[in-house]
Amino acid sequence: MRIINTRFIKSASKRAEFIDDELPQIAIVGRSNVGKSSLINLLTNNKKLAKTSSTPGRTRLVNYFNVNDRFYLVDLPGYGFAKASKNISKSWDSVINDYFADNEKLRLVFVLLDCRLAPSELDMMMFDYLASHELPAVVILTKIDKISRSQLNLSIDKIAKTIRFNKNMIIPTSANKKIGVEKIESILDEYIK
Numbered sequence: 001m002r003i004i005n006t007r008f009i010k011s012a013s014k015r016a017e018f019i020d021d022e023l024p025q026i027a028i029v030g031r032s033n034v035g036k037s038s039l040i041n042l043l044t045n046n047k048k049l050a051k052t053s054s055t056p057g058r059t060r061l062v063n064y065f066n067v068n069d070r071f072y073l074v075d076l077p078g079y080g081f082a083k084a085s086k087n088i089s090k091s092w093d094s095v096i097n098d099y100f101a102d103n104e105k106l107r108l109v110f111v112l113l114d115c116r117l118a119p120s121e122l123d124m125m126m127f128d129y130l131a132s133h134e135l136p137a138v139v140i141l142t143k144i145d146k147i148s149r150s151q152l153n154l155s156i157d158k159i160a161k162t163i164r165f166n167k168n169m170i171i172p173t174s175a176n177k178k179i180g181v182e183k184i185e186s187i188l189d190e191y192i193k
């Protein structure tokens with residue numbers, strides 16, 4: 001599927017505001033600053049849209065983008081904000097749990113990981129959570145323009161082992177160099193029927 005037409009629909013702060021219509025949904029998760037907004041910008045090639053999603057007040061919200069009138073791309077709040085907190089649940093927004101709970105429209109979750117960093121405890125919790133809820137996940141490695149190709153191969157091997165993922169479920173991307181769009185588009189065909 002080529003992404004041709006995208007538009008921002010709404011931001012939701014609680015369950016009652018979530019969208020539940022006939023369109024399937026693909027969610028984007030990851031720690032703050034991993035590159036969620038930049039990925040949306042890359043995929044939709046729409047700077048106005050990215051601006052919308054990076055409005056500071058909106059970062060704790062669930063942001064819905066309609067893509068090709070075929071599905072919603074759903075930008076979830078970044079986790080790991082409360083670094084000082086010993087309480088992990090405090091750094092994982094409850095709106096994330098609410099979004100995942102009984103969500104029949106959710107087809108796939110993109111979990112974003114920075115290609116230079118080992119997956120965090122919260123990332124691992126997210127993978128466990130998705131596995132236990134039988135939600136399909138694809139890993140998007142962000143910011144690959146920051147490392148060499150050989151570093152990238154090492155990083156993919158390491159991360160694949162850590163999270164026990166098949167390497168072809170890990171997609172290298174760069175928002176800056178516009179790398180990875182075709183691979184992500186081909187993944188969409190598998191999950192959006």
Ligand SMILES: Nc1nc2c(ncn2[C@@H]2O[C@H](COP(=O)(O)OP(=O)(O)O)[C@@H](O)[C@H]2O)c(=O)[nH]1
Nearest residue numbers: 032033034035036037038078142143174175176
């Ligand atoms: N070099 C590089 N920087 C990136 C890339 N993607 C995001 N960034 C930078 O990383 C920072 C956080 O990105 P953002 O999309 O706002 O992350 P979010 O908090 O997950 O939405 C910003 O300064 C971006 O410019 C990338 O592919 N390459």
Ligand SMILES: [Mg+2]
Nearest residue numbers: 036037053054
């Ligand atoms: Mg963002």
